[in-house]
Amino acid sequence: MTIKLHVFPLSPRAFKVLFAANHLNIPYEMVFVNFATAAHKTPEFTSLNPNQRMPVLEEDGYVLWESNAIVQYLAAKKPDLGLLPADLKTRMTAVKWQFWETAHWDPACAIFMFERVVKKIFGRGDADPAEIKRGEDLMARLGPVLDGALQKTRYVAGDAFTVADISLSASLASADQAQFPLEPYRGIQRWITEIRALPAWAKTKAMQKPPG
Ligand SMILES: N[C@@H](CCC(=O)N[C@@H](CS)C(=O)NCC(=O)O)C(=O)O
Incomplete structure (x- = not known):
């Protein structure tokens, strides 16, 4: 099956x-x-x-x-394909970033996604400025953490593309539409530009569609 x-x-x-x-x-x-x-x-x-x-x-x-x-x-x-690195320490570094994504990155990104994208699609009114401010405050704390890692290495867990890059970059699939405040972070910009160029990114973007 x-x-x-x-x-x-x-x-x-x-x-x-x-x-x-x-x-x-x-x-x-x-x-x-x-x-x-x-x-x-x-x-x-x-x-x-x-x-x-x-x-x-x-x-x-x-x-x-x-x-x-x-x-x-x-x-x-x-x-x-090495998305789950064989080396234990590298694998756990990737897993660490996936936990961080669930605990911190995803909830912060979800605020912008909900306020600026989901509300429009489901006709649930305008973005709430208090929520946007909460998202900006969270991003101001999280952005430097991810950016710091990406200033040191090509991908979040080192030189190779791993499950962590998939998990963290997915939150940015609608980052432009949701206007994530990521302009100051050169490392994140360099990294996401590279990931967006992957054929699988374009294929997945093409599958995104609002409910019919
Ligand atoms: N931690 C879960 C979160 C899953 C989740 O919250 N999914 C949302 C959509 S983005 C959902 O299904 N929401 C339906 C609802 O809240 O009623 C995961 O990463 O799979």
């Missing part, structure tokens, strides 16, 4: 797993989870993920949720 990826493609967390699968050239079937019709709240979807959130991976009856776990699962299927 092929892998099924249950996603709402416009979401950065969906982008993350699609980008990983596309980069690794792993065949999969995309199952559209339509937020506009609350497809993630149905009993069928809830039985896959009791959190009622996507993305979810399914393979031969095995079900996995949490986007970074899914990225690692996919990466582990193609060990030769």
